[in-house]
Amino acid sequence: MPTTVSILETQDVTHNVKRLRVEKPDGFTFQPGQATEVSVDKDGWREEKRPFTFTALPDWDDLEFTIKIYPGHDGVTDQIGKLQAGDRLILDDAWGTITYKGPGVFIAGGAGVTPFIAILRDLEKKGALDGHTLIFSNQRERDIILRSEFESMRGLACVFTTTKEDVEGLEHGKVDRAFLAKHVKDFDQRFYVCGPDAMVDDIKAQLEELGADADGLVFEQ
Numbered sequence: 001m002p003t004t005v006s007i008l009e010t011q012d013v014t015h016n017v018k019r020l021r022v023e024k025p026d027g028f029t030f031q032p033g034q035a036t037e038v039s040v041d042k043d044g045w046r047e048e049k050r051p052f053t054f055t056a057l058p059d060w061d062d063l064e065f066t067i068k069i070y071p072g073h074d075g076v077t078d079q080i081g082k083l084q085a086g087d088r089l090i091l092d093d094a095w096g097t098i099t100y101k102g103p104g105v106f107i108a109g110g111a112g113v114t115p116f117i118a119i120l121r122d123l124e125k126k127g128a129l130d131g132h133t134l135i136f137s138n139q140r141e142r143d144i145i146l147r148s149e150f151e152s153m154r155g156l157a158c159v160f161t162t163t164k165e166d167v168e169g170l171e172h173g174k175v176d177r178a179f180l181a182k183h184v185k186d187f188d189q190r191f192y193v194c195g196p197d198a199m200v201d202d203i204k205a206q207l208e209e210l211g212a213d214a215d216g217l218v219f220e221q
């Protein structure tokens with residue numbers, strides 16, 4: 001059921017990603033990794049619904065979204081980028097995207113990391129992060145969402161790679177077969193892949209060739 005909610009706070013996460021803390025309607029529930037359709041409660045925008053993932057945990061007092069803004073492209077995220085505390089969003093019920101099914105490797109491209117934010121926060125809270133790996137690919141170092149939070153998650157092995165610059169301390173290049181072979185010792189574990197269309201298709205194909213079973217979610221066509 002569509003519900004109108006107020007934005008409580010907005011914050012910059014990176015140069016083009018915003019965190020929106022949003023009021024949680026009474027009784028609203030979701031699972032880590034789930035998303036909902038969101039629109040902006042302004043004339044001309046109410047029917048423009050786009051999927052965004054809940055990045056807070058279900059037991060937090062408020063909801064949270066972590067949203068990459070495409071400024072200059074006359075879409076919903078450009079509008080969201082202009083919103084302030086007190087402005088309103090229209091949300092729908094939560095629906096499944098990527099569900100956690102057991103320890104393994106999370107592979108994300110850009111804003112495709114958002115379902116993993118909630119899943120990893122949940123595992124951290126339960127003290128159950130040992131044996132999990134996050135491989136997070138971005139074009140540039142400044143694009144990396146929540147790097148310090150991921151790095152501080154006890155038990156989580158983090159591998160950051162940049163494709164458009166070569167930065168000391170980070171891997172360089174796309175997540176391809178050679179990259180996977182270098183960073184993954186065991187392909188007999190679960191893989192969760194989320195990012196742009198081409199990336200998800202490529203990585204799932206490589207993983208299948210390497211004998212792995214992967215869940216994938218496409219974020220951008």
Ligand SMILES: Cc1cc2nc3c(=O)[nH]c(=O)nc-3n(C[C@H](O)[C@H](O)[C@H](O)COP(=O)(O)OP(=O)(O)OC[C@H]3O[C@@H](n4cnc5c(N)ncnc54)[C@H](O)[C@@H]3O)c2cc1C
Nearest residue numbers: 035050051052053066067068070073075076077111114220
């Ligand atoms: C299940 C699911 C969950 C998601 N969760 C999140 C999330 O938590 N956070 C998040 O940031 N994103 C998330 N996304 C992606 C998000 O839904 C899209 O980025 C969003 O719909 C873009 O809306 P828009 O109206 O701004 O752009 P749209 O008009 O819908 O177009 C978006 C696409 O246009 C392309 N584009 C950008 N600029 C231009 C331009 N100038 N000209 C032409 N094309 C351009 C981009 O590549 C982008 O893919 C999720 C997607 C899915 C499927």
